[in-house]
Amino acid sequence: MYGKCHSLEDARGIFDKLHNRDVVSWNAMIAAYGQHDRGNEAIQLFVKMIDEGLKPNEITFVSVVDACASTANLDRGKFVHALIIDSGLQPSIILGNALVNMYAKCGDLSETQIIFDKLLKKNVVSWTTLIGAYAQHGNKKNAIELLKKMQGEGVRPNKITYVSILEAFSSPVDLSEGKVIHSEIRNSGFQFDLVVDTALLNMYGKCGSPDDARRIFDDMRERDEIAWNAMIAAYAHPGHGKNAIQIFYEMQKTGVKPTVVTYVSVLDACADVTALREGKMIHESIVDSGFDKEIVLGNALINMYAKCGSLQDARTVFDNMQSRDVFSWTSVIAAYAQHGHGHATLELFRQMLLGGWKPNEITFISVLSACNHGGLVDEGLYYFESMTAAYALSPTLEHYGCIIDLLGRAGWLDKAEDLLTKMPLEPDAVIWMSLLGSCRVHGDVERGKHIAKRLLELDFNHDAPHILLSNMYASANRWMDAAGARNIMEEKGIQKQPGRSWIEVGETVHEFFAGDRLHPQTVQIYMEIENLKHKMSEAGYVPDTSLVLHNVEEEKKEQLLLAHSEKLAVAFGLISTPSGTPLRVMKNLRVCPDCHNAMKFISKIVNREIVVRDSNRFHHFKEGCCSCGDYW
DNA sequence: TTAGGGTTAG
Known part of the structure; x- marks a missing residue:
């Protein structure tokens, strides 16, 4: 009785005082620990039970297998499995289903499949467990095939089956198939069910379609905190952070x-739109609510402050944390x-290692990227080697990408290309692009040409390689080739991805598209741009019109450059904040070289700090210089 | 006595 109520300790007290403990009492106590997420104690008790000479029965095994699953303890699970076989x-x-689930939760997918195949009888739970296992590992193909096979064998999926399979749809490429499952779920009669x-x-949020997520949310008859959280998370993606914050306040109003x-x-959403003011207010609520000791929130705060441009606040949060995990270290x-x-x-990173923490693949991405941005070639190569040598981590494409970029930027183009062709992974367009970028920086046009050829063979439908190649030819005064590269892009119908920037002023995050005239203060913004243009020209700024690919007159090219989204955001920031206030802008793409140059001039002319977070890193512009040292 | 919804670092 106590086991099913609140007090596990009371249950244990009674259990310990029992004079005659039979299998039923042991089972009850083991199950009680399992139900309270204390799998390790359940397993310990089970071992003790065997030591005392009691023979576990089917119910004991189910509880203890479940405990192994909840603690993801594969070795224990295998041990218990062997005991089951031995017991005859x-x-x-x-x-059988509990065993399938145990192997799934312990991450051993092949054993999960083997045990499933050996089951003498299968029911909807067996199928759902296996489908869920594949779905959680992102194996959408197997999950869908299993669903069809299950239906073919006459087993009807229930709502848990559908909830389980939805895990498999988790990126924009899964959206269309996710919609098919969605309609199947509705046709099966599962409507107005909270879970x-x-x-x-959540599936729509993960697939990058917050509007579809919102339609479901609006139609729900009841919403608990999990539904609200899922809606906030669905909006916590580039361009939708404002909605996430709005939903967060609506949730509390209801x-x-x-x-x-x-x-x-919601902190993730603030990070996404550089809503520092909002983020600070939410930080205060977290302190008021008493959640500020939660490690996961400390980690989210570090990330929010850093992405909002305030490295100092991020560091303060990190320094004040009472306990940390690998996420805290990796975040800082x-x-x-x-x-x-x-x-x-x-x-x-050295402090992390000294503290005995084990870095993971993601920690190394930041470490290598720091070496890359700082031009620290020897350190980068050393840590790259240490990944496999000291931590048994296999470098991914991103790690190779950092190192190839590092070598390329440093001018070691031979070594960079050598590593690219010899690495055990198939290079993607991003890696070829980075090497192409290095060829441009170091003026190696011939190498650039053959790399561009490889890149275009990948059928990479993106504007970037064409633009880079065209710019590289332009820098080498090869105007015909430059025009040719642009023509190929136009023939292929590839459009430049539109630039978008955000700036938080007062209580609102303002969004700007390149060339947009939608903002209520458009007239004043463009007047400020004109004003800056004159002052910048006087100070020696020359617009880099080679970056404009449109075939238009020079003057028009200058106008296009001046209306880049980051310049609009900065101009708006200047006219709407008191003089001296630092401006923080976020951009969805990398900051363009002309804007980068212009920001340096503007920071000096208006005597303000301008922080631009682009898709790659931060740029702190101050007194005519940028923190990246023009190396980005 | 077995399967199910929300979260952090690139």
Whole structure:
């Protein structure tokens, strides 16, 4: 009785006082620990039970297998599995399913499949467990095939089956198939179900379609905190952060209290739109609510402050944390790396190692990227080697990408290309692009040409290689070739991805597209741009019109450059904040070289600090210089 | 006595 109530300790007290403990009492106590997420104690108790000479029965095994699953303890799970086989017990369908689930939760997919195949009888739970296992590992193909096979064998999926399979749809490329499952779920009669709708909503959020998520959210008849959290998370993506923050406040207006997960998601949204003011207010609410000791929130705060441009606040949060995990370290390391502090990044990394922490693949991405941005070639190569040598981590394409970029930027084009062709992974367009970029920087036109050829063979439908190649020819005064590269791009119908920038002023995050005239203060913004243009010209600024690919007159090219989204955001910031206020702008793409140059002039002319977060890193412009040292 | 919804670092 106590086991099913609140007090596990009371249950244990009674259990310990029992004079005659039979299998039933042991089972009850083991199950009680399992239900309270204390799998390790459940397993310990099971071992003790065997030591005392009691023979576990089917129910004991189900509970202890479940405990191994919840603690993801594969070795224990295998041990218990062996005991089951030794006991000669013919496992029931329930125990069989529990074993399938145990291997799935412990991450051993091949064993999961083997046990499933060996099941003498399968029911909807067996199928759902296996489908969920594949879905959680992102194996959408197997999950869908299994669903069809299950239906072919006459087993009808229930709502748990559908909720499980929805996990498999988690990126924009999955959206169309996700919509097919969505309609199948509706046709199967699962409507107005809180859990099913939340899973669908979440699927659309992960697939990058917050509008579809919102439609489901709006149609829900009831919403609990999990549904609200899922909606906030669905909006916490580039360009939708404002909506996430709005939903966060609406949630509270309807009387639903934010949870830790709510705060994590909304901080992520603030980070996304560089909403520093909003983020600070939410930080205060977190302190008021008493959640500020939660590690996961400390981590989210580090990330929010860093992405909002305030490295100092990020560091303060990190320093004040009472306990940390690998996410905390990786977050603070990433923060320093993104702000271009190469040496400080490595110093933190050394402290992490000294503290006995084990870095993971993501930690190394920040470390290598810091070496890359800081031009720290020897350090980068050393840590790259140490990944495999000291930490048994296999470098991914991104790690190779950092190193190839590092070598290329440093002018070691031979070594960079050598590594690219000899690495054990298939290079993607991003890596070829980075090498092409290095060829442009170092003026190696011939190498650039053959790399561009390889790149275009990949059928990479992106504007970037064409633009880079064209610019590279232009820099080498090869105007015909430059025009040719642009023509190929036009023939292929490739459009430049539109630039978007955001700036937080007062309580609002303002968004700008390149050339947009939608902002209520458009007239004043363009007047400010004109004003800046004159002052910049006097100071020696020359617009880099080679960056404009449109075939238009010179004067028109200058106008296009001046209307880049980051310049509009800065102009708006200048006219709407008191003089001296630092401006923080976020851009969806890399900052363009002309804007980068212009920002340096503007920072000096208006005597303000301008922080631009682009898709790659931070640029702190101050008194005519940028923190990246023009190396980005 | 077995399967299910929300979260952090690139």
